[in-house]
Structure formats: structure tokens, C-alpha cells
Amino acid sequence: MTDRVTARVVVAGAVYDQGRLLAARRSAPPALAGGWELPGGKLEPGETPEQALVRELREELGVEAEPVERVPGEWPLGPGYVLQVWTARLLSGDPRPLEDHDELRWLAVDELDSVEWLPQDRPAVEAAARRIAPGPPGSGGGAGRR
Numbered sequence: 001m002t003d004r005v006t007a008r009v010v011v012a013g014a015v016y017d018q019g020r021l022l023a024a025r026r027s028a029p030p031a032l033a034g035g036w037e038l039p040g041g042k043l044e045p046g047e048t049p050e051q052a053l054v055r056e057l058r059e060e061l062g063v064e065a066e067p068v069e070r071v072p073g074e075w076p077l078g079p080g081y082v083l084q085v086w087t088a089r090l091l092s093g094d095p096r097p098l099e100d101h102d103e104l105r106w107l108a109v110d111e112l113d114s115v116e117w118l119p120q121d122r123p124a125v126e127a128a129a130r131r132i133a134p135g136p137p138g139s140g141g142g143a144g145r146r
């Protein structure tokens with residue numbers, strides 16, 4: 001069982017642009033390679049999750065992104081780690097798989113099942129997708145470019 005008091009946080013970004021979500025395929029370690037995830041990583045000492053997310057997206061994808069909102073919930077990973085997710089808006093740069101990933105894909109909400117997410121990521125991705133899905137015209141929902 002994950003110890004909620006001491007579990008370390010892995011922060012991941014539901015990076016979106018024009019209603020599509022960015023998925024990243026892990027290249028390492030061998031146990032996770034080939035699985036798709038939301039890009040991100042572990043917090044470093046003294047960092048807030050938002051600061052860690054901005055740093056990780058810069059390191060892994062070469063982009064500047066802005067955390068928008070926490071996706072409610074927390075998902076257990078391996079022993080001692082939990083996944084927290086923020087939606088994040090791309091500010092500049094074209095994401096490239098610079099570190100930890102060997103492929104990136106922009107997925108529309110109805111394409112989310114087209115990749116093999118890491119099993120522990122599925123509920124997190126579903127929760128994130130609900131927050132970036134464009135609502136019906138005129139509803140003011142959705143999260144496209146402003």
C-alpha cells in the first residue's frame with residue numbers, strides 16, 4: 001500500500017494544444033520502455049510540483065509550458081511514489097523526445113485508446129482528458145489556444 005504521508009510525488013503534464021493531448025512513449029527503464037505516459041518526473045528537493053513540471057517539460061521535450069490546473073486525484077505508482085497531474089499549456093517550442101522518450105504523439109480525445117498507456121496512467125489520463133475536452137459550441141468549455 002502506498003504510504004500517503006511519505007510517498008514521493010511524480011508530477012506529470014497533461015500538455016494540450018487545440019484540444020489534443022500530448023502522449024510520450026518511454027524509452028527506459030526496460031520495465032517501462034514502450035509504454036505511453038504523460039511527460040514529467042520526480043520532484044527535486046525544495047521544488048513545488050509546478051516548478052518541477054516546468055523543469056521536466058523543458059528537459060524532456062525542449063518546450064516552455066505553463067501549468068494551468070491540478071487534475072484532481074492522485075494515482076499510486078511503484079512503491080513509495082504517487083502520480084499527480086497538472087494540465088499544462090504549451091507556450092513555446094515544438095515538443096521533441098529529448099530525454100526518456102522515443103516518440104511523441106498529439107492525440108485527440110477520441111484517439112486516446114490508440115496508444116498503450118502504462119496501466120497506472122490510464123485513470124490519470126482519463127481524468128486529465130475530461131478537463132481538456134472541448135465542450136459544445138458556446139459552452140465556454142475546452143482548452144484550445146486563446
Ligand SMILES: Nc1nc2c([nH]c(=O)n2[C@H]2C[C@H](O)[C@@H](COP(=O)(O)OP(=O)(O)OP(=O)(O)O)O2)c(=O)[nH]1
Pocket residue numbers: 010011012032037038039040041042043056077078081083100118120121
Ligand atoms: N514522468 C512520468 N513518470 C511516470 C508516469 N507513470 C509512471 O508510472 N511513471 C513512473 C516512471 C518512473 O519510475 C517514475 C518517474 O520517473 P522519471 O524517470 O520520469 O523521473 P525523473 O525524470 O525525475 O528521472 P530520474 O531523476 O529519476 O532519473 O514514475 C507518468 O505518467 N509520467
